Amino acid sequence: MSLRLTTNPNPNPNEREKRRTIDLGEGSEIIYVPRLLPYDESWKLFDYLDKEIPWTRPLIHVYGRSCVQPRDTCYFAAEGLPELQYYKPHAYSWDDYPPLKEILTAVHDALPGSSFNSLLLNRYKNGSDYVAWHADDEKVYGPTPEIASISFGCEREFLLKKRPSKKTSQVQIPTSRREEQPATKRLKISSQNGQHSFVLKHGSLLVMRGYTQRDWLHSVPKRVKADAVRINLTFRRVEISIENSKKPTFPC
Numbered sequence: 553m554s555l556r557l558t559t560n561p562n563p564n565p566n567e568r569e570k571r572r573t574i575d576l577g578e579g580s581e582i583i584y585v586p587r588l589l590p591y592d593e594s595w596k597l598f599d600y601l602d603k604e605i606p607w608t609r610p611l612i613h614v615y616g617r618s619c620v621q622p623r624d625t626c627y628f629a630a631e632g633l634p635e636l637q638y639y640k641p642h643a644y645s646w647d648d649y650p651p652l653k654e655i656l657t658a659v660h661d662a663l664p665g666s667s668f669n670s671l672l673l674n675r676y677k678n679g680s681d682y683v684a685w686h687a688d689d690e691k692v693y694g695p696t697p698e699i700a701s702i703s704f705g706c707e708r709e710f711l712l713k714k715r716p717s718k719k720t721s722q723v724q725i726p727t728s729r730r731e732e733q734p735a736t737k738r739l740k741i742s743s744q745n746g747q748h749s750f751v752l753k754h755g756s757l758l759v760m761r762g763y764t765q766r767d768w769l770h771s772v773p774k775r776v777k778a779d780a781v782r783i784n785l786t787f788r789r790v791e792i793s794i795e796n797s798k799k800p801t802f803p804c
């Protein structure tokens with residue numbers, strides 16, 4: 553399957569203008585592009601991913617207990633990268649899945665200077681599937697990981713909240729800064745009590761940058777009203793040298 557995504561995959565200038573950068577403060581930043589990929593192509597990609605990806609629902613061992621991960625998952629990585637620590641998934645090669653490479657090209661075009669070499673996919677069958685509060689802070693990603701997240705299918709809420717940290721004090725985002733962000737309501741982005749909420753649209757891109765993994769937690773909570781499948785791709789960069797890998801903050 554070839555979708556021939558162009559290097560500028562967003563043909564609608566109005567959509568392109570909706571790219572938002574949200575400064576979380578203290579070196580953490582979110583970028584949100586509501587339509588990175590054209591709507592119809594995004595549905596073709598959804599169907600392809602739903603059918604062709606070798607999804608599994610693994611058993612995860614954390615904090616001395618086991619739980620079935622509450623969503624389907626699959627992992628892709630360039631050859632020779634170190635393993636992930638929070639669970640050790642089989643690493644598939646995206647050479648065998650050309651549409652994944654086309655999506656990666658679109659992401660690289662949108663984020664000049666980025667160079668992702670691994671990909672974690674999630675499939676949420678309905679609103680009972682979720683990802684709990686966590687940070688993607690495995691040492692393999694380095695101190696300031698850039699994580700690019702693409703969503704397809706059912707819109708789901710993505711939440712961010714500040715986490716208590718030894719390195720930084722727990723500071724609320726000033727109201728004034730929140731008000732500087734234009735048109736957040738139209739884009740279904742909101743902030744309350746220092747917590748941020750994004751409704752991730754079909755074909756959208758959300759990027760976490762800077763110290764977001766060190767200072768913030770994120771989640772996709774259960775939503776009873778979400779009655780359809782959502783597929784999410786998170787592109788990451790694994791650094792080659794790892795020593796003393798630390799366990800990530802990933803409950804389930």
Ligand SMILES: O=C(O)CCC(=O)C(=O)O
Binds near residue numbers: 770
């Ligand atoms: O599904 C999402 O939007 C987020 C997934 C996520 O946080 C992860 O895979 O680490």
Ligand SMILES: [Fe+2]
Binds near residue numbers: 686687688770
């Ligand atoms: Fe995550």
